[in-house]
Amino acid sequence: MPIVVKNLTHIYMPGTPFQSVALQDVNWTIEDGEFWGLIGHTGSGKSTLIQHLNGLLKPTSGEVIIDGVNINERGVNLREIRQKVGLVFQYPEHQLFEETVEKDVAFGPKNMDLPEEEIGRRVREALELVGLNYSEIKDRSPFELSGGQMRRVAIAGVLAMKPKVLILDEPTVGLDPRGRDEILREIVRLRERQNITVILVSHSMEDIAKLVDKIAVMHRGRMVDSGTPREIFRNYEGLSSIGLDIPQITHLMLRLKHQGKDVSTEVLTVEEAEAEILRAARRKGRA
Amino acid sequence: MREITIGQYIPGNSVIHRLDPRTKILITFAFMVLLFVIDDFTGYAFPAVFIIVASLLSGISLKYMIRGLRPLVVIILLTFVLNLFMIKGRVIYEVGPLDITYEGLHQGVFMVLRLVMLIVGTSLLTLTTSPITLTDGIESLLKPFSRVGVPAHELAMMMTIALRFIPTLMEETDKIMKAQMARGADFSSGNIVKRAKSLVPLLVPLFISAFRRADDLAMAMESRCYRGGENRTRMKQLRMTYADLVAFIATGLLAAGSLASRFIW
Amino acid sequence: MAAEILAESVYYQYSQAKDLALKDINLRIQKGEFVAIIGPNGSGKSTLAKLFNGLFIPAKGSVRVDGLDTRDRENIWKIRQKAGMVFQNPDNQIVATVVEEDVAFGPENLGVPPEEIKKRVYEALKIVELTDFDQKAPHLLSGGQKQRVAIAGVIAMKPDYIILDEPTAMLDPVGRREVINTVKRLNREEGKTIVLITHFMEEAVQADRVIVMNRGRVVMEGTPREIFSRVEELKEIGLDVPQVTELAHRLKGRGLEVRGDILTIDEMVECLCPLL
Numbered sequence: 001m002p003i004v005v006k007n008l009t010h011i012y013m014p015g016t017p018f019q020s021v022a023l024q025d026v027n028w029t030i031e032d033g034e035f036w037g038l039i040g041h042t043g044s045g046k047s048t049l050i051q052h053l054n055g056l057l058k059p060t061s062g063e064v065i066i067d068g069v070n071i072n073e074r075g076v077n078l079r080e081i082r083q084k085v086g087l088v089f090q091y092p093e094h095q096l097f098e099e100t101v102e103k104d105v106a107f108g109p110k111n112m113d114l115p116e117e118e119i120g121r122r123v124r125e126a127l128e129l130v131g132l133n134y135s136e137i138k139d140r141s142p143f144e145l146s147g148g149q150m151r152r153v154a155i156a157g158v159l160a161m162k163p164k165v166l167i168l169d170e171p172t173v174g175l176d177p178r179g180r181d182e183i184l185r186e187i188v189r190l191r192e193r194q195n196i197t198v199i200l201v202s203h204s205m206e207d208i209a210k211l212v213d214k215i216a217v218m219h220r221g222r223m224v225d226s227g228t229p230r231e232i233f234r235n236y237e238g239l240s241s242i243g244l245d246i247p248q249i250t251h252l253m254l255r256l257k258h259q260g261k262d263v264s265t266e267v268l269t270v271e272e273a274e275a276e277i278l279r280a281a282r283r284k285g286r287a
Numbered sequence: 288m289r290e291i292t293i294g295q296y297i298p299g300n301s302v303i304h305r306l307d308p309r310t311k312i313l314i315t316f317a318f319m320v321l322l323f324v325i326d327d328f329t330g331y332a333f334p335a336v337f338i339i340v341a342s343l344l345s346g347i348s349l350k351y352m353i354r355g356l357r358p359l360v361v362i363i364l365l366t367f368v369l370n371l372f373m374i375k376g377r378v379i380y381e382v383g384p385l386d387i388t389y390e391g392l393h394q395g396v397f398m399v400l401r402l403v404m405l406i407v408g409t410s411l412l413t414l415t416t417s418p419i420t421l422t423d424g425i426e427s428l429l430k431p432f433s434r435v436g437v438p439a440h441e442l443a444m445m446m447t448i449a450l451r452f453i454p455t456l457m458e459e460t461d462k463i464m465k466a467q468m469a470r471g472a473d474f475s476s477g478n479i480v481k482r483a484k485s486l487v488p489l490l491v492p493l494f495i496s497a498f499r500r501a502d503d504l505a506m507a508m509e510s511r512c513y514r515g516g517e518n519r520t521r522m523k524q525l526r527m528t529y530a531d532l533v534a535f536i537a538t539g540l541l542a543a544g545s546l547a548s549r550f551i552w
Numbered sequence: 553m554a555a556e557i558l559a560e561s562v563y564y565q566y567s568q569a570k571d572l573a574l575k576d577i578n579l580r581i582q583k584g585e586f587v588a589i590i591g592p593n594g595s596g597k598s599t600l601a602k603l604f605n606g607l608f609i610p611a612k613g614s615v616r617v618d619g620l621d622t623r624d625r626e627n628i629w630k631i632r633q634k635a636g637m638v639f640q641n642p643d644n645q646i647v648a649t650v651v652e653e654d655v656a657f658g659p660e661n662l663g664v665p666p667e668e669i670k671k672r673v674y675e676a677l678k679i680v681e682l683t684d685f686d687q688k689a690p691h692l693l694s695g696g697q698k699q700r701v702a703i704a705g706v707i708a709m710k711p712d713y714i715i716l717d718e719p720t721a722m723l724d725p726v727g728r729r730e731v732i733n734t735v736k737r738l739n740r741e742e743g744k745t746i747v748l749i750t751h752f753m754e755e756a757v758q759a760d761r762v763i764v765m766n767r768g769r770v771v772m773e774g775t776p777r778e779i780f781s782r783v784e785e786l787k788e789i790g791l792d793v794p795q796v797t798e799l800a801h802r803l804k805g806r807g808l809e810v811r812g813d814i815l816t817i818d819e820m821v822e823c824l825c826p827l828l
Contacts, residue, residue, distance in 0.1 A: 042694065042724045056465050079471050087469040094459075095466040097491035107488065111471030143495070147593060157470060174721050176593040176751045178790030203724050206795065243726060248795040248817065255821045261828040270795050274802045277824065281808060286827045419649050451649045454691040503644035510607055510637040511647075511705065512629050512661040522656040522669040 001067045001084065001164045001197070003030040003053060008062035010048055010221075022048040024221045025062070030165070035191060036199045037208035037229070040218030041243050046201050049218065050167050053199075054078075054085040083112055086163030090170045092154035093147065101127070101145075101153050102138040108161040119160075126160035127153070129193070130186050148179035152186070159190070165197040166190070172207065184211065209233065209247045209268040217244070230266045249273045296417050302530060303345035303415045308424025310531040314538045315412045322401055322408070325545050331397075333545035334404055337538075338411070345415050352407050352414070363402055370395035422446045427525055433516075440516030448504070456497065463492050554619045555583040557604055557635065557713060557747075562613035564599055573599045575768045577613070583712060586739045586746045588756035588776075591765030592790040597749045598640075600765070601717045604747065605635040617713070633662060635713040636706030640721050642698035643691075651693075651701055652677070652686040658709040669708075676704040679742065680734050696727025700734055707738070714738060715747040720755065732758065753780070753792045757815050764791070781813040796820040 010023040023045045030036060040046050051057040052064050055071050055078040063070050071081050089095070098104035105126055109119040124134045130152040137145075142153050155171065168187070172180040184207060191198055202208050208215060208229065215232040217225040219242045225232060233239070233246045236254055245251075253265045253273060263280050267273045298304075303311075318334065325331060342349050356363070376390030413421065426443035433439045464474065467488045474485050557580070564574040574596045581587055581604075591597045602608040603615050606622040617635050620627040636658075639645045648654040652673050659669045677683050680700040690698060699719050706714055716735065720728040732755055738744040748759060756762050762779040764772035766789045772779055780786070780793050783801040787793075793801075800814040800823070808827060814820050 041726055051465065054469060056468060079473070082469055082471060087466075089462065089466045089469070092466065094496060095463055095470075095488075095492050097488045097495075107467075107472075108470040111473070161471065176790065177792040178592055245725060249799065252796055252799070252817050252820055255817060256824060256828065259821065259825055261825070263828065270798050270802065273795075273799050274806070277799075277803060277828070278806055278808070280828045284828060286808070417650075419653060447648060451647065451690070454689075455643050458691075500641075500644045503639065503641055504647070506602075506607060507637075507639055507645035507702075508647060508657075510605055510632055511658040511709065512632050513657070514629070514661065518663040520660050520663050520666060520669065522653070522660060522666055522673065524666055 002032060003028075003085070003165065003197075004063075004065040005029070005049075005052070006063040006065065008049070008052060008064065009060050010045075010052065010057060011060045014060065021221055023052075023059075026221075026223045028216060028223060028226070030197060030199065032164075032197060033195055034197055035211065035213045036197075037212035037215045038199055038201045038218065039203070039205070039208060039215060039244060041203075044218040045221040046218050047169060048221075050087065050169060050199065050201060053165070053167060054082045054087050056082075056087070079111070083108075083161045084163055085165045085167065086158040086161055088155050088158050088166070088168045088171060090173060091151075092158075092171075093142075093150035096142040096150060096154055096157075099141060100139050101132075101142050104142050104153060105157045105160050108157055112161060122160045122162065123156075126156040129159055129190055130156045131182065132156070148175055148182065151175070151179075151183065155183075155186075163196065165199070167199040167201070169201045170203065171200070172202070172204070180207075187211070205233075205245050205247045206249075209250065217242075229268055233268070234265065295414070297347055297414050298417070299346055299415065301344060301346045301415070303341060303411070305530065306415075306534055307525055307527050307531050308416050308420045309428055309525060310527065310534050311412050311416055312421075312424050312428060314534060315409055317538055317542065318408050319405065321542055321545060322405055327549065328397065328400075330545045330548050331400055331404070333541050333548070334408070337541050338404060338408055341411055345411065347411075347414055352410060355410060356403065356406060359406065363399055366402055367395045367399050370398050418450045419447065422450070423521070423523065423525060440519070452497075452500065455500075456493070459496055460489070460493060463489055463496075554616070555712075556618070557581040557745075558614075558616045559600075559603070559610075560614050560616075562600075562603060562610045562615060564596075564603065564608060565611050566599075572768055574603075574610075577770060579763065579770065581713070581745065581747060583745050584739075584743060586736075586758070586760045587748070587763060588759035588761070589747065589749045589763045589765060590751060590753070590756050590791060592751070594767075595765040595789075596768040597765050598717050601637065601715050601747065601749050604713070604715050605637050606631045607637070629662075633709050634711055635715060636709055636711035638699065638702050638706055638714065638716040638719050640718040642695050642702065642722065645702050646690045646698060646705075649689055650686075651682065651688050651690060654690060654701060655704045655708050658705055662709060672708040672710070673704075676707040679707055679738070680704045694727060695723045696730035699723065699727065699731045703731075703734055703738070707742075707744075711744070713745045713747065715749075717749050718751070719748075720750060720752060728752070728755075751791070753794055757794065764789070776815060777813040780815060 005026055005028040008023055008026040012020050012022050026049060038046050048057060052059060058072055064072065066081060069076060096104050098107065102123055105123045106119050109122050127134045127137065132149065132152055142150055145153065171183050175183065187198060188211065200212060212229060215226065215229055216223055217232065233250050236246055239246060247268060249270055250267055253263055253267045256263050257265050261280065264276055267276055322334060339349065342352060371387055371391045372385045374388055374391035374394050376388035378386045379389050380387040422443045426439050429437050429439035429442065472485060472488055559577050559579040562574055562577040563572055565572050577600065589597045589600065599608065603610060606628045609623055615622045617631045620631050622631055646654050647657050655673045655676050656669050659672050677686055680703050682697065682700055682704065685697065690701060720731050723731065735746055735748060736758060739746045748755065750756055757776045759776060762774065762776050763770055764779060780797050783793050783798060794815060796817055797814055800810050800820060801812055803810045804812050810823055814823060
C-alpha cells in the first residue's frame with residue numbers, strides 16, 4: 001500500500017491576517033514495508049504533513065494518494081483510510097478514556113464495526129505486541145498504570161485496528177531511557193512480525209540512526225532532503241545550518257576524519273564506531 | 288467559533304484604550320441602565336451619538352462593530368418579528384391570520400435599536416480593554432465589597448486563570464479530537480443521542496487533563512508563595528487621570544440630556 | 553547561619569502508596585553549586601525536589617534550607633522564597649496572560665512594592681534573554697521560551713537556590729539547549745545554586761556534581777567524570793551514558809589505551825588521535 005504525496009501545500013487560515021504556509025510543495029513516496037524517519041525542528045511542518053497522510057487535514061493544493069486513490073476525492077471513506085494508516089500522536093496516553101484497558105484498546109476496532117470475537121482477538125494481540133501481559137492488565141484502569149505502560153496501551157489502541165502503515169509522532173518524548181528503549185524495541189519487533197510500513201517522527205538523531213532505513217528532512221514547510229541515514233548524516237553542515245544535529249558518534253568520526261585520520265564517517269551506532277576505530281588502530285599496530 | 292468578533296480585544300493606544308478600566312466599566316454600566324430607562328426614539332439619539340463619538344475616538348470602525356453583530360442576527364430578527372405581530376393596536380397590514388399594527392412596528396424597531404446599541408456599546412468596553420486590565424478593574428471595583436464577603440481577589444484570579452488556559456485547552460481539544468478520529472471516532476454524524484455519546488472519548492480525556500493542569504498549577508502557585516489576596520501587592524497600579532474625569536462628565540451630560548429630552552419634546 | 557540545603561535521614565511516603573518514595577536520604581547542597589540529580593522514572597528524584605522547598609514535608613528526618621526547617625510552618629514562605637522551583641510542564645506553571653505579569657506574580661505574592669517589582673521583572677527577563685517578549689501572551693511562545701519565562705518568574709523572587717524538576721523533558725533539542733544555557737548562566741554569572749533534575753545525560757555532564765537515585769535511595773554521588781565512568785552500573789539501573797563515553801568504555805574493554813572517563817567529543821578526539 002504505497003503512499004504518494006504530490007505537490008502538497010497546506011496554508012493555515014488562508015485569507016486572514018493569521019495566514020501561514022505550513023507545507024509547501026512537498027513530494028514524498030513511501031513504499032510498502034519501508035521504515036522512515038521524519039526529522040526537522042518544531043514548526044518545520046512535520047506534524048502538519050503526517051496529519052495529511054490519514055486525511056485529518058485537507059491539502060490546500062496537491063494530492064495524497066494511497067493505494068492509487070486520491071484520499072481527498074469525494075466518496076472516499078476516510079474512516080477506512082484512518083484504519084489503514086494508523087497515527088499515534090505525541091503523548092498518546094492523553095487520549096485514554098475508558099474504565100478498563102481492554103475497553104480502551106477496543107475503541108478503534110469497535111468503530112470499525114467488527115464482530116465481538118474479532119475485537120477481543122485484536123485487543124489481546126495488540127496488547128501483547130506492545131509487550132503487555134493481556135490477562136494481567138486488561139481489567140485495570142488505564143489511569144492507574146505507569147507513564148510508560150499508559151503510552152503502550154495507547155499505542156495498542158492504534159495497533160488493534162491493524163494498520164498497514166503506522167505513524168508515530170515522537171513516541172518516546174518524556175520517557176526515561178529505559179522506557180524509551182522499550183518502546184523502540186517494540187516498534188522494531190512489530191515491524192519484524194507484521195511487516196508494516198513505519199514512519200517515525202523524532203528529535204533524537206541517535207534513535208533515528210539506529211532504527212530507520214530512510215530519512216526525510218523538513219525545514220520551513222519544505223522537504224529539503226531525503227535518503228538513507230548515511231547519506232543524510234554525511235551532510236553535517238547542511239543539517240546544522242537548519243538547526244539539526246547528527247548523532248554524537250557520527251560527529252566524532254567526522255572530527256577524526258577532519259584531523260586527517262583514516263576512518264570511515266559512515267558510522268551510525270556505537271557498535272559500528274567501535275569496530276571502525278579498532279580497525280584503524282590495528283592498521284597502526286596499536287591494538 | 289473563530290468568526291465571532293464581538294468583544295475581542297483590539298490592541299491600540301487611543302484615548303478610549305487608555306482610560307482607566309474602572310471608568311469604562313462604570314460608564315458601560317450606566318449606559319446599559321440608560322438604555323432601559325429611555326423609552327422614546329428622541330431619547331435614543333443621545334446614546335447613538337455617544338457610541339459614534341466613542342468609536343471615532345477609539346479608532347475602531349463602526350462597520351467592524353456592526354459586522355460583529357452577524358452571529359446575533361437571528362436573535363435580533365426574532366425580537367423584531369415577535370414585537371411586530373404580538374402587540375395589539377391599530378392594524379396597518381394583514382398577513383393571513385396575523386396582524387401588523389402600528390404599535391407593533393414602532394415597538395419592534397425600538398427594541399431592535401435597544402438591542403443593537405446594547406451589544407455595540409458593551410462590546411466597545413471589551414474591544415478597547417485587554418482582558419487582564421478588565422480583570423484588574425473588576426477586582427478593584429469589587430474590593431470595597433470584600434468586607435461583606437464578596438471574594439474580589441479570588442474572582443479576579445479565577446478570571447485570569449480562565450483566560451490564560453482557554454487557548455491551551457482549545458488546542459488540547461483539537462488534538463484529542465484528531466487522536467480519536469485517527470481511531471475511527473466520528474463526531475459529526477448521527478442523531479443527537481449518538482452525537483452526545485460520541486463526545487465521551489473527547490470529554491473524559493479533556494477533563495482529566497484539566498484536572499492534572501489544575502493540580503500542577505496549584506503546586507506552581509504555591510511554590511511561588513501564593514497565599515490568596517492578603518499582603519499581596521500589584522506591579523501595575525490603576526490610576527485615574529483627567530481623561531477619566533472628562534469621560535464621567537460626558538456620560539453625565541448624556542444621561543441628563545436623554546432624560547430631559549422627554550420633557551422638552 | 554548555614555548556607556546550604558541539608559537533608560538528614562529523610563523518608564517520604566505518598567498517602568496511598570504502600571512503598572516508601574524516599575528512604576534514608578542524606579544530602580548537602582552548598583551555596584554556589586550546580587548539582588544534577590538523575591535516576592529512572594519512579595526513583596524519587598521529583599519527590600526529593602519537592603521536599604527542598606517545603607511543597608512536601610518529610611515523614612521522618614528533616615530538610616533545612618539555610619538552617620530553616622521545612623517542618624516548621626512558620627518558615628514555609630521564607631523557604632519558598634529562598635528556594636525557587638521550576639516544573640516540568642511549561643504550560644502548567646504560567647499563571648498570567650501576559651509575560652511580564654507572570655514574572656511579577658512571585659514578587660506580588662511577597663508584597664514587594666510596585667516600583668521594585670517592575671525593576672525585578674525587567675532584570676529577570678534580561679537574564680533569561682526575553683526582554684522583547686514582555687508583552688507577549690505565553691501560549692504563543694515556544695516550549696523553551698515558556699520555560700525561560702518560568703525561570704524568570706523564579707529569579708524575580710530573588711532566591712539563592714533554583715530547583716528545576718525535569719525542565720527539559722517536554723522540550724525539543726532547541727528548547728533544551730536554551731534552558732540549559734540559561735541554567736548554566738544563572739550558576740556562573742548570577743551565582744545561583746542550581747539543583748537540576750533530568751534524565752538527559754548530556755545535561756548532567758555539565759554539572760559540578762551528579763547524584764544518582766534509584767528506588768528511593770541515593771545510589772551514587774560524585775563528579776560527572778566519576779559517575780559516568782561507571783557505565784555498567786548506570787545501565788543496570790536503566791540510565792544512559794553519552795555515546796562517546798560508552799565508546800571509550802568499550803574500546804578500553806578491547807584493550808585500547810583510552811581513558812574510561814571521557815565525556816565530550818573533544819576529549820575523545822584528543823584521546824584517540826595518537827592511536828590512529
